Amino acid sequence: MKIYNTLTKRKEEFIPLKPGQVKMYVCGPTVYNLIHIGNARPMIVFDTVRRYFEYRGYEVNYVSNFTDVDDKIIKKAVEEGVEASVISERYIAECRKDMEALNVRPATTHPLATQEIGGMLEMIDTLIEKGHAYAASDGTVYFRTASFAEYGKLSHKNLDDLQAGHRSIQVAGDEKEDVYDFVLWKPKKEGEPSWTSPWCAGRPGWHIECSVMAKKYLGDEIDIHAGGEDLIFPHHENEIAQSEAANGKPFARYWMHNAFLNIDNRKMSKSEGNFFTVREIADRYDLQVLRFFMLSAHYRSPLNFSAPLMEAAKNGLERIVTCAGRLGELAAESEGGEKSALKMTAEEEENWRTAESLTAKYEAAMDDDFNTADAIAAVFELVKLANTTADESSTKAYVEAFSARLAKLCGILGLIIERKEELLDTEIEEQIARRQQARKEKNFALADQIRKELAEQGILLEDTREGVKWKRA
Numbered sequence: 020m021k022i023y024n025t026l027t028k029r030k031e032e033f034i035p036l037k038p039g040q041v042k043m044y045v046c047g048p049t050v051y052n053l054i055h056i057g058n059a060r061p062m063i064v065f066d067t068v069r070r071y072f073e074y075r076g077y078e079v080n081y082v083s084n085f086t087d088v089d090d091k092i093i094k095k096a097v098e099e100g101v102e103a104s105v106i107s108e109r110y111i112a113e114c115r116k117d118m119e120a121l122n123v124r125p126a127t128t129h130p131l132a133t134q135e136i137g138g139m140l141e142m143i144d145t146l147i148e149k150g151h152a153y154a155a156s157d158g159t160v161y162f163r164t165a166s167f168a169e170y171g172k173l174s175h176k177n178l179d180d181l182q183a184g185h186r187s188i189q190v191a192g193d194e195k196e197d198v199y200d201f202v203l204w205k206p207k208k209e210g211e212p213s214w215t216s217p218w219c220a221g222r223p224g225w226h227i228e229c230s231v232m233a234k235k236y237l238g239d240e241i242d243i244h245a246g247g248e249d250l251i252f253p254h255h256e257n258e259i260a261q262s263e264a265a266n267g268k269p270f271a272r273y274w275m276h277n278a279f280l281n282i283d284n285r286k287m288s289k290s291e292g293n294f295f296t297v298r299e300i301a302d303r304y305d306l307q308v309l310r311f312f313m314l315s316a317h318y319r320s321p322l323n324f325s326a327p328l329m330e331a332a333k334n335g336l337e338r339i340v341t342c343a344g345r346l347g348e349l350a351a352e353s354e355g356g357e358k359s360a361l362k363m364t365a366e367e368e369e370n371w372r373t374a375e376s377l378t379a380k381y382e383a384a385m386d387d388d389f390n391t392a393d394a395i396a397a398v399f400e401l402v403k404l405a406n407t408t409a410d411e412s413s414t415k416a417y418v419e420a421f422s423a424r425l426a427k428l429c430g431i432l433g434l435i436i437e438r439k440e441e442l443l444d445t446e447i448e449e450q451i452a453r454r455q456q457a458r459k460e461k462n463f464a465l466a467d468q469i470r471k472e473l474a475e476q477g478i479l480l481e482d483t484r485e486g487v488k489w490k491r492a
């Protein structure tokens with residue numbers, strides 16, 4: 020298997036630290052809001068990477084954090100007049116719901132930054148002892164970038180050039196030795212969550228969290244570290260500096276970064292209104308469509324989100340789901356009589372060899388830096404082969420082999436291809452009546468829940484003056 024490594028800027032053969040095992044860490048979201056579809060990209064991509072490693076027989080220890088202490092969380096807590104933990108707990112729960120709907124499996128461990136403060140204090144202490152960090156008079160602790168000779172190796176930036184260019188922006192009164200020194204620990208401000216430390220009551224900087232959580236749950240050396248490309252600098256560069264300076268060992272062997280998701284060819288931005296949460300998409304589409312859409316591009320290519328592309332993804336997925344449904348029906352029909360023959364005919368065996376070669380094509384695409392776009396193309400060829408060669412006269416052996424293969428290859432991509440049972444019109448109308456009743460009783464939580472459940476089954480409601488109208492998505 021080959022992986023493109025940001026560190027070396029090359030595709031490299033994957034060699035695990037321990038045979039048969041993969042230790043991977045994926046930077047998770049900061050939980051102050053519902054996740055947006057950009058955040059969903061690394062979740063879907065690296066969940067698929069994990070699934071493919073497992074298909075290839077590896078045991079994967081997959082760690083992904085929730086950053087639950089941060090300026091944005093604190094700001095939101097102040098706005099709502101609640102503790103920061105109320106905000107982070109709420110959005111962790113919401114994020115888990117979105118992950119489930121996207122069929123993103125929970126990590127082996129989802130550590131929380133606030134639960135790992137002890138480890139952070141220890142690592143900061145080690146860094147100070149080794150001369151890689153220093154405390155300013157107000158108790159802020161900085162990492163001394165100049166002490167880490169390899170600083171810049173991930174982002175391929177040269178520290179001397181960086182410093183020369185930025186010397187002038189050093190703020191007067193700042194006790195930083197160097198403009199690229201970054202915060203490991205900072206003093207608390209009034210009303211902020213804080214922890215005691217040898218330097219001051221305060222809270223950790225963002226970068227140290229990931230170094231510590233990776234060390235605790237995976238060890239000093241890990242196979243893969245991943246996240247969106249915006250994290251390369253400074254976040255991941257700083258993680259390398261902290262971990263390698265503290266542990267004295269190379270940190271991650273392979274650094275994987277997904278490219279960004281844009282909307283209508285523009286950067287996602289709340290202020291410009293081109294911004295969607297995963298939850299908003301769930302109101303219009305089954306989230307399997309979003310997953311399929313994300314995987315229809317290579318993870319290192321920028322991806323543009325637009326209504327026509329989502330429609331194309333919906334149709335593409337539908338083709339696979341329809342084929343899987345038809346194979347299921349054919350298998351069920353061939354329960355008895357001659358058709359139940361357990362052995363493929365000679366012609367079927369010939370076709371099956373084509374199916375095997377398409378599977379090999381799929382594997383070759385995935386082995387080549389997880390090229391899910393080409394893997395999906397191989398799945399479509401398989402669907403075409405099934406549609407043109409499997410029918411009522413096929414043996415049970417043939418249709419079942421096809422059915423299982425399609426499910427297997429889609430399963431690696433995390434795509435659920437069993438058709439959800441369609442609701443009957445009468446059932447939909449009963450649910451709408453229940454929702455109206457709930458609204459009358461001012462039970463809006465229940466009313467919303469019913470709307471959501473219907474949306475999950477592809478039923479969209481519209482409240483009009485003439486009453487509630489519904490349609491199938």
Ligand code: AMP
Binds near residue numbers: 281
């Ligand atoms: P954050 O909560 O901002 O730390 O982001 C969590 C993860 O989502 C990180 O790996 C980011 O790189 C990634 N991410 C944020 N925005 C986008 C985007 N528009 N496209 C792809 N990945 C993104």
Ligand code: ZN
Binds near residue numbers: 046047229254
């Ligand atoms: Zn991180």
